[in-house]
Amino acid sequence: MASLSETAAGGKGHPREARAPRARRERHSLTKLFALVVCAIVLMPILTLAGIALTGTGEMWPHLVSNVLPRATLTTLQLLAMVSVLSASIGVTSAWLVVAYEFPFRKTLAWALVLPLAVPPYLAAYAFAEFFLFTGPVQTLYRAMFGFQTARDYWFPDLRSTGGVAFVLAFVLYPYVYLTSRIVFIMQGRNIADVARTLGARPSAVFRRILLPVARPAIVAGVALVLMETLNDMGAAEYLGVRTLTLTVFSTWLNRGSLEGAAQIAMLMLVLVFALLLAEQWARRRQRFHAARATHIVARPPRTRLTGWKGPAATLAVLMPVLLGFGVPFYIFGSYASRRIDQLFDPALLRAFTHSVTTASTAAMLAVFVALLLINAARVARSRTVSLLTRFAMIGYALPGTIMGLGLLFALARFDNALDALMREHFDYSTGLLLTGSATAVVLACSIRFLALAEGAIHSGLEKLPPNIDHAARSLGQSSFGSAWRVLLPLLKPAILTAAVLVFVDTIKELSATILLRPFGFNTLATFVYEQASRGVVQDGAVAALLIILTALVPVVLLSGALMRDREAML
Incomplete structure (x- = not known):
């Protein structure tokens, strides 16, 4: 009877009371671990370049x-x-x-x-x-x-x-x-x-x-x-x-x-x-x-x-x-493209368009997914450490594409070489270069660079929701995950769509990192135009350039429409 009374009173014998704090600590540890992993991946190109710069012989430096x-x-x-x-x-x-x-x-x-x-x-x-x-x-x-x-x-x-x-x-x-x-x-x-x-x-x-x-x-x-x-x-x-x-x-x-x-x-x-x-x-x-x-x-x-x-x-x-x-870019590329409509069926251009759409879509989905997990981690943990790690994870947008591409290229090369050496030593099998010089590297670079765009758009949408909506769901018996999945996520669909569009468009336009990381023979619309310009025939890349501009117009038109709908043209 004593044990039953202790259980009813919420004493030491209550197994649910004993498990709940432990479960919360485990969830908080997982959220911190996830934020730490994302932060490490974002900082990996910088740390790799810093290591190369500091350990170099310095022969070229003078x-x-x-x-x-x-x-x-x-x-x-x-x-x-x-x-x-x-x-x-x-x-x-x-x-x-x-x-x-x-x-x-x-x-x-x-x-x-x-x-x-x-x-x-x-x-x-x-x-x-x-x-x-x-x-x-x-x-x-x-x-x-x-x-x-x-x-x-x-x-x-x-x-x-x-x-x-x-x-x-x-x-x-x-x-x-x-x-x-x-x-x-x-x-x-x-x-x-x-x-x-x-x-x-x-x-x-x-x-x-x-x-x-x-x-x-x-x-x-x-x-x-x-x-x-x-x-x-x-x-x-x-x-x-x-x-x-x-x-x-x-x-x-x-x-x-x-x-x-x-x-x-x-x-x-x-x-x-x-x-x-x-x-x-x-x-x-x-x-x-x-x-x-x-x-x-x-x-x-x-x-x-x-x-x-x-x-x-x-x-x-x-x-x-x-x-x-x-007006000038649209006029120039529009006039050239109007005389090259047949290029719309050029296999090289179609492959570049397919590569651009596939890469941008994958990067957008990955960036939005990681941004959602980071925002939820900060929401659930309410920890200064997680908040700080989340802020560090957003630094990728400030990195020039050349630095991002160069640092990521050698970071992935070291990973591939280490994995290949390990497989050779223990299994007598060579894995080769799995990530280096692959489309996966391009997707990863764009996801890191534009993660801040996705997080900013989703976080702005979250701030517009009533602050007590999450507490209301929790008071009705929903867990933190259930509240995020059943309540917050449906309400954030417009913000999530906006985030995906922003990352998609910026990936379509990205040139610097793509040039460094793309596989041999892998062209996107941006690199297709770049190659034509490098050969001195910009007009041959006009159709691809116009496709980039028209694609990038989507979020700009959405933004402009929002400006027009605001009272007194308020931005």
Whole structure:
């Protein structure tokens, strides 16, 4: 009877009470182990490159320091400075114009300004070269108008220069700054500006002295994203003949045969990446919003209507980034593709399309699956350790594709060689290279790089759900797994779909890591276009380029539609 009373009272004799804490500890241990494994896989390329860089003989280092690194580093820093200034100028100016003023086609241009995100930088470089170089339509029209015969008769900006690469990158990457700064202008900018004007401040002074300081953290965050994409670029810089650090890593390994030198340059690039991450985190720490109530939002005064010549001037100013960032690539590749419709049935293009879709779909499913498990691990464990590991697992998005591809390539090669040696020793059987130089390596690289996109999209969807919905399911007898499977997962389907689309599209566009990791003869749409451009026949890759742009338009159109549905075009 005593034991029964102890059991009824929940004492030491209750087997369920004894098992429950142990089961929770085991689940928490498993979640920590899973988060640790994912974090280790994400950090594996960095650790591999660091090991190679530190254990190398350093024979190439004097040559790199004296002849290669100074010029490549200076070029990269110049490129980063130019791109940051140009993209910030375009993004901030466009954001303020569409938020503060009313002019012709403002509502349409407000979402069209996002369209250049659908154009990968390397495609933009190919298109701009065809459009602005000597035989392109711009210089041809210029010569016809003024009667010039040769290039010696006039001056025209050189696109094959550091400034030319910065021009190309800025006009396809400025939407990052546009989106982040526009959020601030909408949430606070117009209210603050109205108050300042009532105190007698001029519009130019309001913008310069009040609005720019308010939006500075958001602008820095947007520019940091632009610069990380600039560091990731290899195709545009290579095609336009500008030797950046990213291109130097590639050429040092393949052309000079120095793996240690390439790894050491990659470590230098990582210093720049982490500096950008610190700047972005600093910006977010200082970014604070005062959320106005809905009644205040509706009661906001109308935008200032621009009259006379100012209205068309504002329209032209906002239209130019769209025409250059999206219109020029779409026009060039569309015109070439229209004369090569028969390429749609080219076996090589069909194989590249199949490889792209298969690789991107697999990477999207893997990234979404891992992101869901990481989010659930942090939700169940509620541990600072798991949260920290989850944050580390998201660092892959900040890694340039060249660094990711190079580090992962040699990490997988070491794994394959170790496994092959083990099988030879114990079973007299050679496994060969299982992962190195395979499509699996490409999928793994893209999943690591874009895991942060999947996690961010799903986490944003989770934050929109009522905070007590999980507790309600648990109070009705559901376990943590049952609550996640039966309640949260169905509600998160839109966010999961968005995450999958984002990873799919970015994998379709990925070039740097794919070039390093793909098997021999394995082409995606991106590498197919790259090969045609390398042979000097960009027009032969026009159909593949147009397929990439049209595929990338899917999330951009979804985002633009969301902007149009928001009240007062709020982003």
